[in-house]
Amino acid sequence: MYHQPVLLKETLESIPSDAKVIIDGTFGHGWHSMAIAEQFPQAKIFGIDRDQAMISKAQERLWPDSNIAIWHGSYADIMSLCKSTWIQWVDYILLDIGVNMDHFKDGSRGFSVHEDAPLDMRFDMSQDLTADQIIHNESIDKLSAIFQRYADFAPDKANELAQTIAKERKQHSIQTTGELRTILGLCGLGKKASTVIFQAIRIAVNQELKQLEDFLQSFDDVLNPWGRCAIMSYHSIEDRLVKQSFKNKVASENYIAIHKKAIKPSWQEVQQNRAARSAVLRIIEKK
Numbered sequence: 112m113y114h115q116p117v118l119l120k121e122t123l124e125s126i127p128s129d130a131k132v133i134i135d136g137t138f139g140h141g142w143h144s145m146a147i148a149e150q151f152p153q154a155k156i157f158g159i160d161r162d163q164a165m166i167s168k169a170q171e172r173l174w175p176d177s178n179i180a181i182w183h184g185s186y187a188d189i190m191s192l193c194k195s196t197w198i199q200w201v202d203y204i205l206l207d208i209g210v211n212m213d214h215f216k217d218g219s220r221g222f223s224v225h226e227d228a229p230l231d232m233r234f235d236m237s238q239d240l241t242a243d244q245i246i247h248n249e250s251i252d253k254l255s256a257i258f259q260r261y262a263d264f265a266p267d268k269a270n271e272l273a274q275t276i277a278k279e280r281k282q283h284s285i286q287t288t289g290e291l292r293t294i295l296g297l298c299g300l301g302k303k304a305s306t307v308i309f310q311a312i313r314i315a316v317n318q319e320l321k322q323l324e325d326f327l328q329s330f331d332d333v334l335n336p337w338g339r340c341a342i343m344s345y346h347s348i349e350d351r352l353v354k355q356s357f358k359n360k361v362a363s364e365n366y367i368a369i370h371k372k373a374i375k376p377s378w379q380e381v382q383q384n385r386a387a388r389s390a391v392l393r394i395i396e397k398k
């Protein structure tokens with residue numbers, strides 16, 4: 112099935128016409144990268160993804176002579192990844208942050224509330240920290256903080272959830288996402304609210320905000336003057352981080368904002384691709 116890359120036209124239009132080195136920091140299945148490769152045949156494209164399974168799947172579809180190379184790693188390590196391949200300057204960096212639809216479809220990874228799977232939720236399967244460890248080892252305060260900060264739950268409700276999890280884990284080990292859903296159900300959470308809690312646990316497992324913060328602090332070291340950085344986010348906390356960081360960079364007079372307002376998908380795009388509905392794209396250019 113063809114996957115519709117989010118805000119593709121707007122992304123392609125924002126790439127400098129003479130770009131020679133482009134980094135797609137969230138390669139996924141490579142749909143954005145493949146469209147970029149087609150429109151910018153003169154450019155070398157480097158894709159990064161934390162999930163080796165995504166890379167392997169995408170590699171099956173890439174032409175052997177394509178101008179795309181893929182690294183397994185995190186966009187937060189963009190500086191060291193560039194150094195390791197002798198890349199000094201990059202003309203365009205794209206991040207399309209979050210999960211891939213395949214993460215939800217793969218019932219074994221623990222991302223979906225609709226499946227019963229081990230409590231895993233790691234993008235990078237070589238990482239130690241799993242959802243299981245968060246559910247069993249974090250203190251009540253830390254669990255509550257995760258639910259407040261990443262799921263926007265009120266303190267009372269977040270505390271109730273954290274206490275219920277702590278009570279259950281004392282009695283028996285919570286092995287699967289199905290069992291976790293049952294526990295969330297004890298606190299009155301339906302599928303929608305459980306989805307938000309699953310997302311919060313996933314953000315904690317993968318330290319997604321820390322990854323983004325590290326990237327925002329480091330991409331300047333590899334971006335060429337006139338180069339651009341485009342970030343698409345789907346979560347208000349992530350967008351807030353991007354918005355604030357870009358605002359600071361523009362205020363420091365080293366960057367200019369390409370658009371006055373963030374770019375959002377059109378009504379037509381959302382009709383064709385529900386996954387695009389909460390996307391927010393921000394782009395800045397280095398002076």
Ligand SMILES: C[S@@+](CC[C@H](N)C(=O)[O-])C[C@H]1O[C@@H](n2cnc3c(N)ncnc32)[C@H](O)[C@@H]1O
Nearest residue numbers: 137139140141142143160161162185186207209
């Ligand atoms: C929304 S998908 C990207 C889809 C992609 N633009 C496409 O066209 O196929 C996000 C991807 O980012 C990856 N990812 C999440 N955090 C990452 C990180 N810190 N560094 C690199 N990749 C990451 C996920 O594994 C997932 O494949």
